Amino acid sequence: MPGLSRRHFLQTVAGLGAATLSGCQGLPRLASSKAHVVVVGGGFGGATAAKTMRLLDPTIQVTLIEPKARYITCPGSNWLFAGLTDLDKLTVDYQALQARYGVKLLADSVADLDAVKRQVRLTGGQTIGYDRLIMSPGIDFKWDAIAGYDKAAAQQFPHAWQAGPQTLLLAKQLQSMRDGGVLIMTVPADPYRCPPGPYERASMMAYWLKQHNPRAKIIILDAKRSFSKQALFEAGWTKHYGYGSSNSLIEWHSLADNPLLELDKKNQQLISEFGDRFQGDVLNIIPPQTAASIALQSGLADAGGWCPVQPLSGQSLFDEYIHIIGDAAHYAPIPKSAFAANSEAKACALAVINLLNQKPLAEPHWLNTCYSLITPQHGVSVAGVYRLDAAQTIVAVKGAGGVSIASGAETELLEADYTRVVYQQLVANSFA
Ligand SMILES: Cc1cc2nc3c(=O)[nH]c(=O)nc-3n(C[C@H](O)[C@H](O)[C@H](O)COP(=O)(O)OP(=O)(O)OC[C@H]3O[C@@H](n4cnc5c(N)ncnc54)[C@H](O)[C@@H]3O)c2cc1C
Structure with a gap:
């Protein structure tokens, strides 16, 4: 790369067809004990993917590449306009990922990918090889x-x-x-x-x-x-x-x-x-927004600016060794949220482990919930549960989820409390 070579693109599309039809038979795989998974981007998606990989299979070496030593969460940042929080309270670091789960941290950013050699090149000049790459680089703006x-x-x-x-x-x-x-x-x-x-x-x-x-x-x-x-x-x-x-x-x-x-x-x-x-x-x-520039320049996005994936595994439609999650990826109708990125990361981590171990992929389910404050005492929420239908398309599970019931001050107050609690839980679940 930058951009996938035509030869590689044809190889990967052929490989993708094989994966779809035959559960990835015939493709060489590494046993997970020897595998190296590189995660790009330490936001909600990337942090959760790195943590989950190590939780599910500690034999896998996981490297998280993120330029910032600290991450400021967008969730909760609107509360700052009401004087309810400050940036310090919204800031997390990656120490727990390293100390508790053994994720290797690299404070750098990916400059480009070589999909044929399965390597990422960092801005600092280092080149890192991967067996599987999970990308969660977030968004950029359509300037x-x-x-x-x-x-x-x-x-x-x-x-x-x-x-x-x-x-x-x-x-x-x-x-x-x-x-x-x-x-x-x-x-x-x-x-x-x-x-x-x-x-x-x-x-x-x-x-x-x-x-x-x-x-x-x-x-x-x-x-x-x-x-x-x-x-x-x-x-x-x-x-x-x-x-x-x-x-x-x-x-x-x-x-x-x-x-x-x-x-x-x-x-x-x-x-x-x-x-x-x-x-x-x-x-x-x-x-208006697109997937982050590293995804665009690597040829992983479609004409709409988002990265199409096989929802079953999160594999890019353009490269079967690259998985994409979070805001950068196209998981519609699941909205682009931190909660959804966390959920996509877990499903993707499990899929990567199964692929590395040549095991069948598990059927994923995804969750999303978005809480919002209207005042500090009045919260509202929407929740959704998603699965694959027979055509392998993501659909909302009928009867699951919904929006808050408008039933007075007591519910509004409870929803406001849940808004704060869900935020804390989501941050802990992803980074701690
Ligand atoms: C105002 C606001 C409020 C929100 N409130 C909520 C909420 O209440 N609940 C909710 O669920 N969601 C909320 N969201 C959405 C949420 O912030 C995003 O959906 C979530 O951050 C997506 O996670 P991600 O991992 O895809 O991307 P990000 O969190 O953006 O993380 C991407 C990371 O990738 C890194 N990166 C980018 N390029 C490279 C590269 N080349 N090399 C290495 N690293 C790279 C970046 O530095 C960044 O840390 C809110 C968003 C906003 C703007």
């Missing part, structure tokens, strides 16, 4: 989607869609907004990381504004016609933030037929296809 909005512009108009300095910058802008100011938040079309995330963010910002700047307004400009947990969010916004009234703290507008095309930086305006101009004191632009 060309809104003309004028690029990496440099994000320093002025933060997306805050990768938790860290961007989150702090946006919180500072919110808190120093003029009395009665307008904050505009743009939301991309599906698929993107964390479908309910923008609406939880608007809720947490409104919570802060209600106490400190009650004449201000948050205007959500959404590329979609509807959104995750919409009825629950709108009921909560009506109850707490005057939604639907003339002095509502939150307004939501669908721009599905009139998309935003351009940013006029000087005038702090977003311009739509029909020429409408939306001016804000603060612009929180959440751009």
Whole structure:
């Protein structure tokens, strides 16, 4: 690589067919005791995959490659806008993965892959061989989607869609907004990381504004016609933030037929296809997304910018020795969430172990749940259980999951408590 060679692509597609039809017979495999699995990316997907591999089969050598010594979780980062948390509380490290589970850590990033030699080359120059590669590199942004909005512009108009300095910058802008100011938040079309995330963010910002700047307004400009947990969010916004009234703290507008095309930086305006101009004191632009650049440049993504996989094993459709999980991969209808990345990682780790041991693949099930706070005392959630149907397509299990029942303050408070507990459990389950 960069990009898969045509010869290799044909080899892997042929191999994939064999895997699909005959359970991978005929392909040389290493016994797991000699195997080396490299995991790229230490987010929820990668950390869980590395930990699970070592838990299930300690004879396998697992190397986790992640450039950052500490990881700041996006889950929980919206709470910072309401003053309920800070970055320290959202930060984890990889010591437990190393000390408890024997994962080898490499603080570097993958510069490119050689799929034929089954090697990754690191930015630092080192080359590492693998028997199986698990990639969970997360997302990147489509910087060309809104003309004028690029990496440099994000320093002025933060997306805050990768938790860290961007989150702090946006919180500072919110808190120093003029009395009665307008904050505009743009939301991309599906698929993107964390479908309910923008609406939880608007809720947490409104919570802060209600106490400190009650004449201000948050205007959500959404590329979609509807959104995750919409009825629950709108009921909560009506109850707490005057939604639907003339002095509502939150307004939501669908721009599905009139998309935003351009940013006029000087005038702090977003311009739509029909020429409408939306001016804000603060612009929180959440751009459309793709799989992280390492996946794109390695030829692992399709034209939509996400990595197609065989759901049974997480194997890339372009290379059977590479497994892809988390936000970068296409597991629809499972949403792109940390909870889902954790679940995909576990199923993938088991599949990798079975493949290394030439055992049949187990039928996976995946879980997702996304909790959101509307106020510190009002939480809402959505949950789903997924499996493969006869055509090996991922489907939601009918009758499993659902959204919170809107049944008053007691439920809202319980859901808010669960929101915090699920966060703690998910972080511990992935990193500790
Ligand atoms: C505001 C917000 C709120 C959210 N709230 C929730 C929530 O409440 N619940 C929930 O379930 N989900 C939530 N999410 C979604 C969640 O953050 C993601 O779905 C999750 O982080 C995906 O995990 P991942 O492992 O795929 O990617 P990431 O967590 O992004 O991890 C990817 C890692 O790969 C590394 N990497 C990238 N390229 C390379 C390379 N070339 N070499 C080595 N390493 C590399 C990166 O440094 C990064 O650490 C939220 C997201 C946002 C933005």
